Amino acid sequence: xxxxxxxxxxxxxxxxxxxxxxxxxxxVEGQALSFAxxxxxxxxxxxxxxxxxxxxxxxxxxxGGATNIELSLKxxxxxxxxxxxxxxxxxxNFQAIVQxxxxxxxxxxxxPDSLMLFIKDLNSSVFADQFQNDDTIKDTKLPSFDMKDxxxxxxxxxILKELHNLFPWKKLAICFTAWDVYQNDYSNxxxxxxxxxxxxxxxxxxxxxxxxxxxxxxxxxxxxTENVESLIEKTENGQRSFVVTEDGIKSYDLTLPLSSLI
Numbered sequence: 001x002x003x004x005x006x007x008x009x010x011x012x013x014x015x016x017x018x019x020x021x022x023x024x025x026x027x028v029e030g031q032a033l034s035f036a037x038x039x040x041x042x043x044x045x046x047x048x049x050x051x052x053x054x055x056x057x058x059x060x061x062x063x064g065g066a067t068n069i070e071l072s073l074k075x076x077x078x079x080x081x082x083x084x085x086x087x088x089x090x091x092x093n094f095q096a097i098v099q100x101x102x103x104x105x106x107x108x109x110x111x112p113d114s115l116m117l118f119i120k121d122l123n124s125s126v127f128a129d130q131f132q133n134d135d136t137i138k139d140t141k142l143p144s145f146d147m148k149d150x151x152x153x154x155x156x157x158x159i160l161k162e163l164h165n166l167f168p169w170k171k172l173a174i175c176f177t178a179w180d181v182y183q184n185d186y187s188n189x190x191x192x193x194x195x196x197x198x199x200x201x202x203x204x205x206x207x208x209x210x211x212x213x214x215x216x217x218x219x220x221x222x223x224x225t226e227n228v229e230s231l232i233e234k235t236e237n238g239q240r241s242f243v244v245t246e247d248g249i250k251s252y253d254l255t256l257p258l259s260s261l262i
Contacts, residue, residue, distance in 0.1 A: 002085045002111070003261055006163060007118030008155060009091030012177035012218055015058045016118070017069065017088060018048030019218040019241045020254050024073065028238035028252045032259035036074035036081040044069065048088075052218075053235065055228045075262065082262055085112075097166075098158045114171040114261035117160060118216075120178055122153050122196040153197040160203075171261045172211040174204065179215035179244055180222065188248035189213040212260045215244035 007013050027034040039045065044067055051058045071084045163169075176182070176189050186192040190213050193201045204211050220231055220240035234240035241254045 001082055001113060001262060003114045003116060003258065004112040004163070004167065004169070005086055005088070005116045005118065006094050006159060007091055008095060008120075008152065008159070011091060011118040011120040012216070013091070013118050014048060014088055015052065016175075016177070016216065016218045016254070017045070017086065018052040018058050020258070021045040021049050022052065022235075023238075023241065023254050024071070026238070027076070031253045031255055032076060033073045033082075033255040034076060035072065037072040039069075039071065044088075055223055055231050057223065075259070084258070094159050094163075095155065097162050098155070111167045112169050114173070115163060115167075115169045116173045116175055116257055116261070117156065118175050118177055119152070119156055120176075122156075122176075122193070122200065153200045157200055157203050160208075164207075172208050173214060173257045173260055174211055175214045175216045175257050177216050177218070179242070180217040180220065182215065183217075183244065186215075188244060188246055189215040190246050212257065213246045214257045214260075216254070216257065217242050218254065 005013050005017070023031065024033065024035045025038065048058055067088045069086045069088060071086065073082050073084050074080070075082060174189075174193075176192055179189075182192055186195070192215070193204075193213065218241050220234055220242065221227055223231075231240055239252050241252065243251050243254060243256045245251070245256070
């Protein structure tokens with residue numbers, strides 16, 4: 001299985017991979033997936049995992065580079081072994097692909113059969129250009145298009161559309177990250193999507209009706225000096241990173257979004 005992990009900058013893709021690698025080695029009760037075999041070269045995963053274990057921010061992926069991560073995973077319900085390929089690619093490259101400027105993603109690998117799209121914020125306000133309300137507008141030069149000038153929801157829809165044009169994947173999981181921030185305001189990710197982006201919700205229902213929605217907190221909480229000991233204890237107890245399904249069920253099995261695509 002080849003799964004493309006996509007998302008705009010700072011949406012938590014790399015943090016997720018770091019936390020996932022730890023839980024694959026140290027599964028919680030009832031976890032869907034675990035390592036069938038530890039990768040021979042664990043250095044890259046270890047570099048992502050260590051800051052997560054130390055309750056520190058994971059360094060952002062460098063722009064212009066793609067690290068392909070090959071995993072041999074065991075499905076714990078039946079013992080079947082699955083080979084999974086995940087790339088760690090900077091969010092700026094996914095923004096660039098909308099403007100047809102990222103050869104990196106096009107050349108990543110053979111066509112993936114699934115996609116995990118990470119979204120951290122669905123701020124729907126579009127930054128309007130400020131024009132004068134008089135005749136001088138005729139002399140105003142229109143600015144060139146920039147992805148930063150459009151809302152997050154529109155950027156995510158465009159990224160989704162372009163990636164599907166490039167790679168006709170069959171399965172889609174949409175992961176709303178930093179769910180620890182939203183969990184008290186929304187019971188499930190579908191409610192969050194409906195309330196914050198009717199446009200994106202309708203787009204997904206129309207073109208990807210079988211998409212799975214998840215709320216994800218790979219960190220477990222916003223990092224602060226006050227909660228370090230608490231998060232370390234939760235890590236040891238297997239109750240730090242968590243996932244909320246579309247049905248509003250909370251689980252500490254961070255492999256659920258990935259296993260839903262298999």
